Each structure stands twice: as C-alpha cells, then as structure tokens.
Amino acid sequence: MNPVKIQLADCIQCGECASACLYNAIYMDEYPVIDQSHCLLCKSCINSCPLGLISIEETATNEDAPCCSEAQGIWVLAEFRDGLIAPVTYELLGAARRLSDISSEEVSVILIGASCKGHEESLIAAGANHIYIAESSYLADRLEEMISEILVEMVGKFRPNILLIGASHWGRGVSARTASILHTGLTADCTQLEIAPSSKRLLQIRPAFGGNLLATIETPLHRPQMASVRPRVMTPAKLDHERVGRITKYDVRHLVTNNRVELLAEEVMASCSSVTDASVLIAGGKGMQSKENVRLLYKLADLLGGKVAASRAAVEAGWLPYECQVGQTGQTVKPLLYIACGISGQVQHTVAMSEAQTIIAINNDPYAPIFQYADYGIIGNISEILPALIQELQGKAEITELC
Numbered sequence: 001m002n003p004v005k006i007q008l009a010d011c012i013q014c015g016e017c018a019s020a021c022l023y024n025a026i027y028m029d030e031y032p033v034i035d036q037s038h039c040l041l042c043k044s045c046i047n048s049c050p051l052g053l054i055s056i057e058e059t060a061t062n063e064d065a066p067c068c069s070e071a072q073g074i075w076v077l078a079e080f081r082d083g084l085i086a087p088v089t090y091e092l093l094g095a096a097r098r099l100s101d102i103s104s105e106e107v108s109v110i111l112i113g114a115s116c117k118g119h120e121e122s123l124i125a126a127g128a129n130h131i132y133i134a135e136s137s138y139l140a141d142r143l144e145e146m147i148s149e150i151l152v153e154m155v156g157k158f159r160p161n162i163l164l165i166g167a168s169h170w171g172r173g174v175s176a177r178t179a180s181i182l183h184t185g186l187t188a189d190c191t192q193l194e195i196a197p198s199s200k201r202l203l204q205i206r207p208a209f210g211g212n213l214l215a216t217i218e219t220p221l222h223r224p225q226m227a228s229v230r231p232r233v234m235t236p237a238k239l240d241h242e243r244v245g246r247i248t249k250y251d252v253r254h255l256v257t258n259n260r261v262e263l264l265a266e267e268v269m270a271s272c273s274s275v276t277d278a279s280v281l282i283a284g285g286k287g288m289q290s291k292e293n294v295r296l297l298y299k300l301a302d303l304l305g306g307k308v309a310a311s312r313a314a315v316e317a318g319w320l321p322y323e324c325q326v327g328q329t330g331q332t333v334k335p336l337l338y339i340a341c342g343i344s345g346q347v348q349h350t351v352a353m354s355e356a357q358t359i360i361a362i363n364n365d366p367y368a369p370i371f372q373y374a375d376y377g378i379i380g381n382i383s384e385i386l387p388a389l390i391q392e393l394q395g396k397a398e399i400t401e402l403c
C-alpha cells in the first residue's frame, strides 16, 4: 500500500502534482494516478496541490515506498552469446546463491536472446530457482538497447530487489542503460557482494581511489539494487543436478520489432579475448625496458602454451596492445600460472591477477611489492633471467622430442 493518499473526489484535475513529481511517479489518467514502482515518498507532490488534497502517512519514510519495501528476489542477467552461456553468468549465480542463503530471497535468471533454450538444466543446477526466458529471432544481435528495454519492462512487472549483471563489454552497456532508465543506482565492477545484517540491503563493495581503499556502496531508496561484476572475480556456483526450478516464458514480441539500431557487421579482434581465457600468462611490465625485449615474453609464452599479458606501464610505452592489459582498467585474469616480468606490483595491477593459482615474479628489486603476491620470486635482471629460462625450456623440449 502506498502511504500517499489523494482525495480524488475534490480533485480539479489540474495536473500540478504530476508536473511536480521528481520521479515521474504520477501520471494523469483524467485524475492523477500514482505509479508505485517509481514513487519514493519524496513529498514533492504534497506542496504542489493547490487544494491541499495530497497527504502522506506521517510515520512513512522513503524506505517504506512500495518500490523498496515490495521488491523481492535476486536476479541474474544471463550473458548469452554464440549459443553458449558465458562463464560470468555462473560466477554471478554463485554470488546470488550465497546472498540468497542470507536473505532467503529466490534467485532468478533472466535469459534473453535468440534460440537460447537448452541451458535451463545447467542454470538450475547452478542455483537458479526460476528462469525467465525471453526469446526471439530479433534478439540474435544482442543489441544492448533492445535487451535493456526488455529488462526494464520485466523489472517493472516483477520488481526484483537485486539485479546482477556481468561487467563484460556487453554487460557494461546493458547495465548502464537499464539503471539509467529505471532511475536506480548501479555499482560497476564490484569485487564483493554482501547483505547488510540489519537493513538487509545489498552491500556493493569495490576498489575506489585508484584501488587504495575498498568502498561499500548501498542503494537505500531505489530498486532494484544493481551491481555489475567483472568476469573471473567471483567463484562459479557448484552444480547440483538434484536441484529443481521453474521456467517462465516471457513474451517480447511487442518489444523487438521497433528497433532503432541495426547491427551491420561485427569484427572480433584476434588478441582480445585471449588473456582472460588463457591458463598460462607471461606478463611484461616497464621492467622489460624495451619493445625488443618483449619478444622474450612471446618466446616463453610459446614454450609454455600461454599468452602474453601486460601492465599498464608496458601498454602506455607502446610495447604491448591494450587488449593485453591486466588490471583495474584492463582485464581481470585467473590463470593457473602467471609470470610477472619486470612488474612492480601496484595495487591497480594486482587487484586483477592476485587470484592466479601460481604466481612467479621476476624483478631486480628485492623489495618490489609483487613479491608479496608471488608463490615464487626470482630476483634478477629480466634480460638475463628470461633468456636462461627460455634456453632451459627449449633444452627440455629438445630432450622430449628425442625421447
């Protein structure tokens, strides 16, 4: 029940309340109508009425607004591309399941795309209680504008409390559009998600001020509470094939045909996806000293079946492309092996690689912070250590070939 009351019997239909509403929560349908999903009890309508016909329960606070108090459920927007569910969806489901264990709210996955059936079983096994499928051949191009429009309509209808989206290139676009249309907050690139013990609000935790401190952000007055999380930051949900869930088809025919954007072509850069998917990364920093030395990284990567990554300083020096950059403003990685060559280990870099299973650091400064993260450290000059390592590995490869 909305605590805002309008005495419609005496209303002169002047529309002043609708014009005064800061959140477009009042519209005129002959008489004023309150859209509860937008009303935040801001009270701006009360003073606007020339006849003083609008009142609000005195004890009501903003958090009693129906858009907050009636919101229920944790939603995960599935990232569906090339016929597959992207791993970040399962990582978000792992987080959603954990949040749900605290708040006892149901976890739903929103699956929007063309020919996206066939994944329901694995999504339920990963923790979804409910899957909404919005399917149409018009959605094959995954246009952000169209996906957001569908999501906004669904949020308006079902009022979720929390909405989690992967912070991939696609997810960043969709989440920002959706949050702005819904007039709600969005915390991008969260590294932790928790539920506040007393208020039960979502605590959206992310590095701030260049990664020097962790900020905890709350969305007290708007719903859904939206957060995006980069791929590989959260641990994927453990599959439990005994789990059962519900599936609801959501009709989007009325939304998908009037699109303003047409995708003419799509080009995937060859080097782009490789660092996040690689299980071995050989990363070079400013300590590589020159572009010529970077070939040592490629040589070592070849021998170990890995890819080359970079610190921002190496990218800014023009030695390696931005697509290779690991860090706060680059990619987040979680390989089995990360060899940091001539990288000092500033927090903006380590925040995105410290979860690697094994880290080896090579640096000529024994006090370089990277050694605090390393499982193995080699103190020495890159131009001596890397050729020696390469020679050793080449020797091994030759011996293996001979055997």
Ligand SMILES: Cc1cc2nc3c(=O)[nH]c(=O)nc-3n(C[C@H](O)[C@H](O)[C@H](O)COP(=O)(O)OP(=O)(O)OC[C@H]3O[C@@H](n4cnc5c(N)ncnc54)[C@H](O)[C@@H]3O)c2cc1C
Residues within 6 Å of the ligand: 210, 284, 285, 286, 287, 288, 289, 310, 311, 312, 313, 314, 325, 326, 327, 328, 329, 330, 331, 341, 342, 343, 344, 345, 346, 347, 348, 349, 362, 363, 364, 365, 368, 380, 381, 382, 383
């Ligand atoms: C908002 C913001 C976002 C940022 N985002 C990122 C990001 O996404 N990724 C990122 O990496 N950085 C990022 N940075 C930059 C970050 O703070 C560091 O400046 C950067 O990571 C340093 O790169 P580096 O370690 O290669 O260079 P340096 O800090 O210059 O370190 C070079 C290291 O190489 C060692 N060295 C030198 N010569 C040799 C040699 N011959 N042999 C062996 N070792 C040698 C040195 O001892 C030193 O430890 C960001 C900064 C800000 C403010």
